[in-house]
Amino acid sequence: MNLSILIPLLNEEESLKELYTWIIKVMQEHNYAYEIIFLDDGSTDSSWAIIEEFAQDNSNVKGIRFMKNFGKSQALHAGFAKAQGDVIITMDADLQDSPEEIPGLYEMIVNGKYDLVSGWKKKRYDSVVAKNLPSKLFNWAARKTSGVELNDFNCGLKAYKNIVVKNIEVSGEMHRYIPVLAKNAGFGKIGEKVVQHQARKYGETKFGMERFINGFLDLITIWFLSRFGKRPMHLFGALGSVMFIIGFMLAGFIGISKLYYMYNDMRYSLVTNNPWFFIALTSMILGTQLFLAGFLGEIILRTKNxxxxxxxxxxxxxx
Structure with missing residues (x-):
């Protein structure tokens, strides 16, 4: 099979028929062997009924419906597990991603140059204040943190080799960082293609400004996981040891100072009146806690289900 097209969606009943017709037209024009997998992330409208109609008319159409809204990452995870195509294409269901881009993305994968190709919506039709500016800031931070040189991490239109999606774990809200997950898994041939972005035709976006806040938090998470996910003791243990040693040295200095004053019959105050005593004590406590956090992280990694x-x-x- 040439292609698996994965379409995560939530309450997109108005756009589904138009999108389906458009995809079928492109598939027939290029004579692709294909499957279309609709991933219904707990829609409350008639989206699933429409998908079932497609599936009855076309055996190449498949669908997965969640019991409730679990998130786009979970939908893609389920789709990746089921996809059988040599090349997997992901795209959104709101008609802002053009199916006409599929052949170009497909060719970039099958010629062997790339493991993954991400779309770049260079010209956008979103609100400048609400989406464009935050998106530029987000993408800049993602590039600097991850080392993956993409201009548009958030673009839902992407193409993958089958082996890539079978070897990455998409969880939480990590769908934005699938290229980073792929790089961390050893798939370093990551490309980018300028794609057409279309104004939303029906309904309203399902994502608000909070997605950028969540995005930055996820960026910190994936940075940590990529560097220390396998060995958390390397971070927490090192920080804990440094803080404990600093605290211990300060405590030693305070103790030696007191002995010096006592030996020379000089006047001295109680150790607890010295602010450095509390700084030393706090450093040793925090150092111990960080070390234990790393130790517990190692245990969890070895016993998790x-x-x-x-x-x-x-x-x-x-x-």
């Missing part, structure tokens, strides 16, 4: 992150209500056309 993979928990189920979402519940599937129903599926269509999967054997």
């Amino acid at each position: 993979n928990e189920e992150r979402y519940k599937v209500a129903s599926e269509v056309n999967f054997i």
Whole structure:
């Protein structure tokens, strides 16, 4: 099979028929062997009923429906697990991603030059204040932190080799950072393609300004996981040891100073009246706690079980 097209969605009943017709047109024009997997992330409108209609008419259409809204990352995780195509394309269901970009993305993967190609919405039709400026700041921070030189981490239109999606773990809200996850997994051939961005035709966006706040928090998380996820003791243990040694040295200096004053019959105050005593004590306590945090992190890594992150209500056309 040439292509698996994954479409995560939430309450997009108005756009689904137009999107489906458009994708089928592109598939037929290029004679692709394909599957379309709609990933319904707990829609409360008639989106799932429409997907079931598509599946009845076309055996290449498949669907996964969550019992409730678990998030885009969880939807993509479920889709990646089911995808059978040599190349996997992800795109949003709101018609802002053009299916006409699929052949170009596909060719960039099959020629062997890239493991992953991310779309770049160079010209956007979103609000400048609400989305464009925060997005530019977010993408700059993501580039500097991750070392992945992409201009648009948030673009939902991406293409992957099958082996890439089978070897990355997308959880939480990490869908923005799939290229970083791929790089960390050893897939370093990451490219970018300028794609057409279209104004939203139906409804309203499901994401508010909080997505950028969450995005920056996720960026910190993925930076930590990429550097210390396998060995948390390397971070917490090192910081804890440094802080404990500093505190211990300060405490030693205070003790020696007191002995010096006592030996020379000089007047001295109680140790507890010295502010450096409390700084030393705090440093040793924090150092011990950080060391224990690293130790516990190591234990958790070795004993953790993979928990189920979402519940599937129903599926269509999967054997």
